[in-house]
Amino acid sequence: MLKLAIVGLIGALSTAGGAVIALNMQNAPPAETAAHAEASIERVSTELTAVPIVHGGKVTGYLVLKVSSSIDRNLTKNVGETLVPYLSDAAFRAAFDFAAGGVTEIKAKHVEDMSVEIARLANQRLGGDAVKSVNLEQFNLVPASQVRGNRFPPG
Numbered sequence: 001m002l003k004l005a006i007v008g009l010i011g012a013l014s015t016a017g018g019a020v021i022a023l024n025m026q027n028a029p030p031a032e033t034a035a036h037a038e039a040s041i042e043r044v045s046t047e048l049t050a051v052p053i054v055h056g057g058k059v060t061g062y063l064v065l066k067v068s069s070s071i072d073r074n075l076t077k078n079v080g081e082t083l084v085p086y087l088s089d090a091a092f093r094a095a096f097d098f099a100a101g102g103v104t105e106i107k108a109k110h111v112e113d114m115s116v117e118i119a120r121l122a123n124q125r126l127g128g129d130a131v132k133s134v135n136l137e138q139f140n141l142v143p144a145s146q147v148r149g150n151r152f153p154p155g
Contacts, residue, residue: 040073041132046088048138051095055102059144063099066138067091067118075130087131090121106141114139 045068053061069087076083094117098110115134122131 041070042073042083044069044071044083044087045137046084046091049088049092049095050142051092051099053099053103053141061141061143062147063095063103064138064140064142065091065095065114065136067134068137069119069122069134070132071122071126072130072132075128076126083126086125087118087122090118090125093121094118103141106139111136111139 046066048064048066051063051065052059053063067087071083071087094114097117098114103110115136119131119134122134123129
């Protein structure tokens with residue numbers, strides 16, 4: 001009989017304790033929700049940009065790219081209204097440095113490397129970690145022979 005009373009008391013205390021813990025968890029706002037409520041993520045896209053590939057003193061082709069990025073607006077208060085020039089500059093610099101290596105084809109790894117480099121350069125210019133993600137909407141290599149103004153091969 002005493003065992004039954006002890007088991008009943010333990011069951012009642014466990015239920016009461018679980019109810020108190022559930023109420024405390026329900027009333028306390030999660031830390032992540034507060035951080036996400038403060039974040040103001042803005043989607044920024046650049047225009048289509050062509051970066052020349054110079055090899056041996058001649059333009060051998062162009063890297064054509066269009067970049068979109070998610071930027072935390074709260075971390076860019078001293079920048080002004082438009083973020084496109086910062087992203088465009090970072091994209092051009094990253095592509096020009098990439099092209100300086102004498103690229104002849106684009107591989108899947110290049111897309112990831114370019115995204116990381118553009119984010120790094122943009123964050124460096126914006127100060128902080130404002131650029132959350134960078135997507136290359138378009139990233140193509142166009143040989144100089146396929147550009148409209150160069151229809152006739154050099155001779």
